[in-house]
Amino acid sequence: MLPERFGRYEVLAELGDGAMGRVYSAWDPAVSRAVAIKTVKVDALGKQQAEEFVQRFRREAQAAGALNHPNIVRIYDVGDEHLVMELVEGQTLHERIQQGGPLEPNEALALLGPIAEALDHAHGAGIIHRDIKPANLMIQPDGQPKLMDFGVAH
Numbered sequence: 001m002l003p004e005r006f007g008r009y010e011v012l013a014e015l016g017d018g019a020m021g022r023v024y025s026a027w028d029p030a031v032s033r034a035v036a037i038k039t040v041k042v043d044a045l046g047k048q049q050a051e052e053f054v055q056r057f058r059r060e061a062q063a064a065g066a067l068n069h070p071n072i073v074r075i076y077d078v079g080d081e082h083l084v085m086e087l088v089e090g091q092t093l094h095e096r097i098q099q100g101g102p103l104e105p106n107e108a109l110a111l112l113g114p115i116a117e118a119l120d121h122a123h124g125a126g127i128i129h130r131d132i133k134p135a136n137l138m139i140q141p142d143g144q145p146k147l148m149d150f151g152v153a154h
Contacts (some may be wrong), residue, residue: 004102006037006082020053025087037074058084063127063150069117073148074137088146094134111137111145118147148151 002024003011009026010088016023016037024037040053060082065075093111097103103111115137122129129136129150138146 002003006039007077007079009035009084011037016083018025020049028135034087035084035138038085040081040139054081057081060150062120067122067125067127069118071114071122071144072122073146086146088140088148089136090138090140090141090146092135093137093139093145096139097134111139112142115145122147 002014005011006024006026008030009028012025012027012034014022015025022039024039026035026037027033028035029117038057040050040057055077061075061078064072064085065078068074073088074086075083076086090092090097115132119129119132127150129147131149136147136149138148140146
């Protein structure tokens with residue numbers, strides 16, 4: 001069953017469901033914008049695993065929340081068991097490769113150049129992502145990539 005709210009955020013739809021969490025699209029009435037809410041499935045995890053995952057959430061909020069770069073997903077808010085972030089439309093690089101096969105060299109450079117700049121920005125702030133993979137790179141409809149999921153950042 002779809003939750004109605006997370007604090008002030010009105011849940012609209014489920015976007016994804018993983019082993020340890022779910023992602024929802026939601027509306028933030030305070031600033032009139034769509035957001036994504038990433039949650040922890042605390043009840044599906046053992047106590048120690050749930051505590052570790054919540055710590056990962058907090059680490060993601062602290063790491064990504066400190067960064068301001070056009071190719072890094074922005075974090076807006078954090079709760080006990082949820083993270084509110086920029087809603088990014090598009091598909092992951094993983095989905096793009098599954099559907100369309102290998103990237104042409106020019107397409108790869110157009111995606112990876114901005115991601116390299118985003119990583120350089122994060123590294124300049126003392127943050128190492130540590131989980132770069134196609135599933136953590138979102139390609140927006142205009143072709144611009146966004147780096148996501150700073151959950152294991154250091």
